[in-house]
Every structure is written in C-alpha cells, then in structure tokens.
Amino acid sequence: MNVFRQLKEYYWKEKRLFFISIICLACATALGLVYPNLLRFLIDDVIIAGKYEMVPYLSLLVIVVISIKGTFQFLHGFTGGRLGNRVAYNLRNALYNKLQYLSFQFYDKARTGDLMSRLTADLEAIRHFIGFGMAQIFNVVLMLGFGLAMMFSINWKLSLITMVTMPFLAFTAVRFEGKIHPAFRSIRKSMSDLTTAVQENITGVRTVKSFAREPYEIEKFAARSEDYKGTNIFTSNIWARFFPVMELFANLSIVILLGVGGHFVITEQMSVGELVAFNSLIWYIIGPMWNIGVHINNYTQSKASGERILELLHHYVHVKNVDQAVKLSPEQVKGHVKYENVTFAYPDNSPALYNINLDAPAGSVIGLLGGTGSGKSTFIQLLMRAYSLKDGAITLDGRNINELDLESLRRQIAVVFQETFLFSASIRNNIAYGNRDVPMEKIIKAAQLAKAHDFIMELPEGYDTVVGERGMGLSGGQKQRIAIARALLKDPKILILDDATSAVDMETEHEIQAGFSELMKGRTTFIIAHRISSLRHADEIIVLDKGRIVQRGTHEELLAQPGPYLETYKIQYSDRPEEAGERMLKQRWAN
Numbered sequence: 236m237n238v239f240r241q242l243k244e245y246y247w248k249e250k251r252l253f254f255i256s257i258i259c260l261a262c263a264t265a266l267g268l269v270y271p272n273l274l275r276f277l278i279d280d281v282i283i284a285g286k287y288e289m290v291p292y293l294s295l296l297v298i299v300v301i302s303i304k305g306t307f308q309f310l311h312g313f314t315g316g317r318l319g320n321r322v323a324y325n326l327r328n329a330l331y332n333k334l335q336y337l338s339f340q341f342y343d344k345a346r347t348g349d350l351m352s353r354l355t356a357d358l359e360a361i362r363h364f365i366g367f368g369m370a371q372i373f374n375v376v377l378m379l380g381f382g383l384a385m386m387f388s389i390n391w392k393l394s395l396i397t398m399v400t401m402p403f404l405a406f407t408a409v410r411f412e413g414k415i416h417p418a419f420r421s422i423r424k425s426m427s428d429l430t431t432a433v434q435e436n437i438t439g440v441r442t443v444k445s446f447a448r449e450p451y452e453i454e455k456f457a458a459r460s461e462d463y464k465g466t467n468i469f470t471s472n473i474w475a476r477f478f479p480v481m482e483l484f485a486n487l488s489i490v491i492l493l494g495v496g497g498h499f500v501i502t503e504q505m506s507v508g509e510l511v512a513f514n515s516l517i518w519y520i521i522g523p524m525w526n527i528g529v530h531i532n533n534y535t536q537s538k539a540s541g542e543r544i545l546e547l548l549h550h551y552v553h554v555k556n557v558d559q560a561v562k563l564s565p566e567q568v569k570g571h572v573k574y575e576n577v578t579f580a581y582p583d584n585s586p587a588l589y590n591i592n593l594d595a596p597a598g599s600v601i602g603l604l605g606g607t608g609s610g611k612s613t614f615i616q617l618l619m620r621a622y623s624l625k626d627g628a629i630t631l632d633g634r635n636i637n638e639l640d641l642e643s644l645r646r647q648i649a650v651v652f653q654e655t656f657l658f659s660a661s662i663r664n665n666i667a668y669g670n671r672d673v674p675m676e677k678i679i680k681a682a683q684l685a686k687a688h689d690f691i692m693e694l695p696e697g698y699d700t701v702v703g704e705r706g707m708g709l710s711g712g713q714k715q716r717i718a719i720a721r722a723l724l725k726d727p728k729i730l731i732l733d734d735a736t737s738a739v740d741m742e743t744e745h746e747i748q749a750g751f752s753e754l755m756k757g758r759t760t761f762i763i764a765h766r767i768s769s770l771r772h773a774d775e776i777i778v779l780d781k782g783r784i785v786q787r788g789t790h791e792e793l794l795a796q797p798g799p800y801l802e803t804y805k806i807q808y809s810d811r812p813e814e815a816g817e818r819m820l821k822q823r824w825a826n
C-alpha cells in the first residue's frame with residue numbers, strides 16, 4: 236500500500252466521496268442478504284403455513300428492497316465514478332505540470348510513447364482502482380463475511396460440506412488470472428506495435444512513397460496484424476479452458492448442497508425454506524470467489540501504474556530556481572552576456588565545451604561557426620539554462636544566470652531553432668504562441684519582418700489558416716519564417732538564431748537578414764550558421780572545434796588569417812570566384 240500512501244494527497248481530499256461510495260456499496264451488499272431470508276420466510280412461514288394473503292405484502296417488500304438496493308448501487312456508481320475521475324483529474328494535471336518543468340536532461344532520454352502511456356493507460360488503471368477497485372475488494376470481504384455468517388447460522392454442517400469446493404474455485408480463479416494477465420499484456424503490446432506501424436506509416440508516408448516501399452509496409456503491418464490476431468485467439472483459448480472448470484466447481488457445490496441439503500430436509504434437520512435460502516446464499520458467495528483473481532489483478536496493475544506515475548511525479552528537476560532567485564524585469568535588462576571559463580559536459584560524456592570565454596556587450600552580434608558536434612547548440616543552450624552549469628559562469632548584465640528566476644530569464648531570450656515546431660493551430664496562434672492579447676497589427680508586423688506575411692496572405696484563410704500537425708502543408712522555409720516571426724513578437728533582449736535560415740534559399744536568407752538587421756538593433760544576438768554569408772556582419776565570430784574556440788574575430792580579421800574560417804569561406808565561395816577574388820584583392824589592398 237506504500238504506493239497508495241504516496242498518492243494519498245491526490246485522493247484523500249476526495250475522502251468524502253470515497254466513504255459515501257463504500258458505505259453505499261456495503262448497504263447494497265447487506266440488502267442482498269434480505270432475498271435469501273425473504274425466500275425462507277415465503278416458503279416456511281407463508282406457503283407451507285398456508286398464509287397466502289401475505290404474498291402480496293411480501294412481493295411489495297421485495298420491490299421496496301430492490302428499489303433501495305438499486306438506489307444504493309446507483310449512489311455507489313455515481314460517487315465512485317466521481318471519485319475516480321476527480322483523482323485522475325488531480326493526477327493528470329499534476330503529471331502535466333511536472334512534465335512542463337522537467338528539464339532538457341530528462342527529455343534527452345524520455346520516450347514519447349512511454350510518457351503518453353503513463354498519462355493515459357496508467358492513469359486509467361488508477362482511476363478505475365480508486366473509483367471502484369478498492370471498494371470492490373472491501374466488498375468481497377463483506378460478502379464473504381456476511382454470507383458465511385448467515386450460512387453458518389442456518390446450518391453449520393451443511394455450510395462446511397458445501398464449502399469444500401470453494402478453495403478449488405478460488406485457486407482456479409487465481410490461476411486463471413495468472414494466465415490471463417500476461418495474455419492481456421501481450422494483447423496490449425501487440426496492439427501498441429500495430430498502432431505504431433500505422434502511426435509511423437502515416438507520419439512517414441512521403442518516405443514510404445518516395446522509396447516505393449508500400450509492399451514492405453503492407454507486409455510489416457500484416458505480420459503485426461497476424462500477431463495481434465494470434466494473441467487474441469490465445470487469450471480466448473484461456474477463457475475457453477478455465478471457465479468450464481470454474482463453472483464446474485461452482486456447480487459442484489450446488490450439487491453437494493442439493494444432495495446433502497435434500498437429505499437434511501428429508502431427515503428434518505432443516506426446513507425447505509432454509510435449503511432454498513442456502514441455495515441463494517451459495518451464489519452470493521460464488522460471485523466474489525469467481526472474481527477474486529480479477530481483484531488481485533486490478534490491485535497489482537494499479538499498484539504498478541501508481542509506481543510509474545510516482546516515478547514521474549518525483550523525478551528530479553535538474554534545473555530550477557535557487558532560493559530567492561532574482562526576477563528580471565524586462566525594462567531593466569540590457570543584454571550584456573559574459574561567458575567566464577565555461578566548461579560543460581553532458582552526463583556520462585566527455586566535455587562538449589572547454590574553457591569558453593566571451594564578452595558580448597548589449598546589442599552586439601555574435602556569430603558561431605563550427606562543424607557538426609562542435610558544441611554550437613550547447614553553447615547557446617547553456618545561456619537558456621537548459622542544463623545546469625557547474626564549471627565556470629555565464630552572466631547577464633553582471634549577474635550569474637544561475638541566480639536568476641528561470642522563467643524571467645527565458646522570457647528575455649527568443650530562439651529560432653534549426654527545426655521549427657509548429658502546433659496544429661492557426662498561423663496567427665502559432666506566431667502569438669500563448670500570448671492571447673497580442674493585437675493583430677503586431678502579429679502582421681512580426682510576420683512582415685520575417686518575410687512571412689506575403690505567403691501567409693496567399694493561404695486560403697490567411698492568418699486563420701490552421702496548419703497541420705508539425706506544420707504539415709508548409710515548406711521548411713515557410714515554417715522557419717513563422718518561427719522567426721514568433722521570436723520577433725516576443726521582443727526579446729537576447730535573440731538566438733540556431734541555424735535559423737538553413738531551410739531557406741540564399742535569396743530569402745538575404746531578405747530575412749535585411750529584416751534581421753533592423754530587428755537586431757538593441758538586442759544581443761547569437762547566430763549559429765553554416766553559411767558564412769549569415770555571419771559576416773557579426774561583431775565577433777567564434778569558430779568552434781570539438782568544444783574549443785579555435786578562432787575568433789570579425790569576418791575581415793578571420794579572412795586575413797589561415798584557419799578553418801578561411802577554409803570554409805573558400806569552399807563556400809568557390810563557385811563564385813569573382814566575389815572571392817574581389818574579396819582577396821580588397822584584403823590585399825587593405826594590408
């Protein structure tokens with residue numbers, strides 16, 4: 236129960252519902268005992284005694300009992316349903332909140348499917364167990380207790396004899412659950428493989444079609460579908476095998492009851508009414524016995540689900556605010572960024588950055604150039620406090636960013652990533668992202684600066700056009716321009732362009748950059764780019780190689796010295812010899 240103790244804060248506030256639900260179920264269960272007694276009374280004291288005038292009253296009483304029992308059952312279902320859903324609601328929100336604040340380090344390893352199943356299937360198991368499962372287990376104890384007490388009070392000898400088959404029934408039920416549980420698990424796995432195949436096929440439909448791999452996909456799906464069919468048939472075989480056995484044990488106890496009970500009636504050790512009452516009591520007991528395995532399974536499953544949910548809820552948040560973190564107010568931020576002896580390694584990896592020093596005065600433009608894996612993205616992610624920095628310091632306007640309130644720090648920074656993520660919402664909402672009160676003029680202005688306005692206006696519904704999941708239906712360059720508009724609208728003090736213009740052609744890049752020069756005014760800008768054309772106007776260009784700064788200076792300074800920058804320049808401008816030649820000549824004259 237440790238898991239449920241830890242989850243207490245989510246369900247204990249609903250304890251009123253919990254107790255009402257359990258009390259209602261207990262009352263309904265207790266009323267179930269009225270039938271056998273009414274039957275006994277009807278046979279022994281009304282029919283045999285010939286008091287037929289009492290039959291209508293008894294019938295009326297049965298109707299009253301049924302109605303009251305039904306009302307209690309309704310209340311149990313009503314309160315249990317509310318309880319389960321409220322607990323699931325509390326947990327779902329807590330989990331989602333936690334997911335929002337878990338750091339990059341967590342998401343580096345997280346698997347989407349796993350997180351989704353925690354938020355859906357695991358939560359569902361908890362909802363069902365807390366709403367109904369717990370009460371059902373309690374009810375099993377009550378039913379067995381009430382039923383056995385009544386049976387023993389009628390005839391203890393007959394009770395003992397008919398109970399002989401019950402342990403076998405319980406044992407078979409538990410064994411059945413032991414077999415059916417893994418079978419259900421394999422159905423779920425099989426189902427998940429099947430849906431993954433469909434999902435991947437739909438997401439990657441362009442790749443499938445361009446490689447003409449439809450037959451391969453059909454074959455892959457057919458194999459998984461076959462597996463799904465197989466696991467389902469296997470499961471129904473288990474049902475088919477176990478149910479007759481359980482039925483047999485249940486009916487065996489009825490046979491024993493009829494044989495031995497009949498003998499007791501003949502020898503006048505008990506009345507006919509008592510025998511009939513006994514018969515209905517035995518069914519009252521068989522029900523919970525039959526379901527004992529299901530309840531055990533519900534409990535273990537929801538416990539496992541609870542563990543998975545708690546694991547997420549208690550997951551360590553690597554980057555968080557220190558006590559008395561300083562909240563930045565946008566008007567006061569200037570944007571002076573400094574890196575002082577920054578060395579950083581990802582967990583279990585050798586350092587991605589070594590001893591980085593940089594002084595980026597407010598409003599300056601810093602260019603970052605380097606090969607794949609040289610540490611450019613890491614460089615800027617540290618500025619956002621995506622990971623916590625232990626070696627060296629990064630300061631903003633002279634204050635260590637570790638002391639700053641995380642949210643207020645990130646509000647000062649806007650990043651345009653290499654890969655643009657668009658939400659399945661209107662273009663307007665994608666640009667405004669989470670900012671409901673932005674006037675339309677501001678959105679249009681940002682889009683114009685990002686050179687997105689014209690193509691947006693050509694779309695069927697302009698700014699209200701809803702883009703598909705991940706921006707389907709837009710070209711890479713168009714998506715990127717929307718992302719740039721989104722960053723512009725944020726009006727940040729620090730702008731980071733992480734290979735932001737990689738998906739647009741040279742001409743558009745040029746156009747966007749013309750917009751950038753206006754936009755960059757008054758903002759400290761970091762530009763990561765592979766194209767020298769994107770960096771040439773930077774105040775300082777840093778060339779990274781394997782996490783170290785190997786060259787730094789302005790475009791002109793770097794062209795004047797041998798090194799990777801000049802090499803890259805030569806490669807990129809080799810197809811435009813006149814420009815490169817002109818550049819070299821100018822350089823020579825300058826010298």
Ligand SMILES: Nc1ncnc2c1ncn2[C@@H]1O[C@H](COP(=O)(O)OP(=O)(O)OP(=O)(O)O)[C@@H](O)[C@H]1O
Pocket residue numbers: 343581582584587605606607608609610611612613614
């Ligand atoms: N989340 C991560 N976990 C572990 N190692 C990482 C992670 N991200 C990057 N690395 C490693 O850190 C090093 C620097 O990576 P980084 O992404 O900063 O390079 P980059 O210069 O931005 O590369 P690219 O131009 O390909 O995006 C690489 O060796 C990379 O494998």
